[in-house]
Amino acid sequence: AQTVTQSQPEMSVQEAETVTLSCTYDTSENNYYLFWYKQPPSRQMILVIRQEAYKQQNATENRFSVNFQKAAKSFSLKISDSQLGDTAMYFCAFLSGNNNDMRFGAGTRLTVKP
Amino acid sequence: SAVISQKPSRDICQRGTSLTIQCQVDSQVTMMFWYRQQPGQSLTLIATANQGSEATYESGFVIDKFPISRPNLTFSTLTVSNMSPEDSSIYLCSVGSGANQPQHFGDGTRLSIL
DSSP states (O other): OOEEEOOOSEEEEETTSOEEEOOEEEOSOSSEEEEEEEEOTTOOOEEEEEEETTOOSOOEETTEEEEEETTTTEEEEEEOSOOGGGOEEEEEEEEESSSSOEEEOOOEEEEEEO | OOOEEEEOSEEEEOTTOOEEEEEEESSOOSEEEEEEEOTTOOEEEEEEEOTTSOOEEOTTOOTTTSOEEEEETTEEEEEEOSOOGGGOEEEEEEEESSTTOOEEEOOOEEEEEO
16 A cells, blocks of 8 residues: 655744755555645645656646655655745645545644744 | 535534534536544545445445435535544545546534534
């Protein structure tokens, strides 16, 4: 079974600075998809960014980008120019390309300080 | 992406009672899922709600405790039966538009059992 590991339970960053959240996963599959979700205190899960395993190019969405290292099974999220509204729980997620099985990491609580 | 409405947003219940949570989507979706998020924890998949047939439950979850209905492609319910304080959690509905697509989530239901 696939597992997703987020080794940083909590992180903090100063407003306007850059922070990187780490995620590693374990799978024997070659076809899969990776996602980062944000869960602010309002508790809604919001999709931040996605990465297809077959793509070598790292995904980018405005201030959010990923560093996808397939061989190392690593999928980190970089947030540039951090804003107060980025304060939230961030979950890394793995989706198998063979079924609808989505697995989530334990989450990283990010606090952006003014 | 689809607009997902989940009701109630929160409730406080007495132990031994049951509560039904509703999930309504503004468009037809292929897949609907129910997750549990215990305090300070990640998301755990309870079951996949299948239209026109019985839900598919994950290990550790059973139909008698968490009966699920999905009468059509836009609506599903999750019932938490015979509740105990251990059932205090956030319950989230999510939808998927197809294979290999990210899931999108409702706002969740915060359930507290006294």
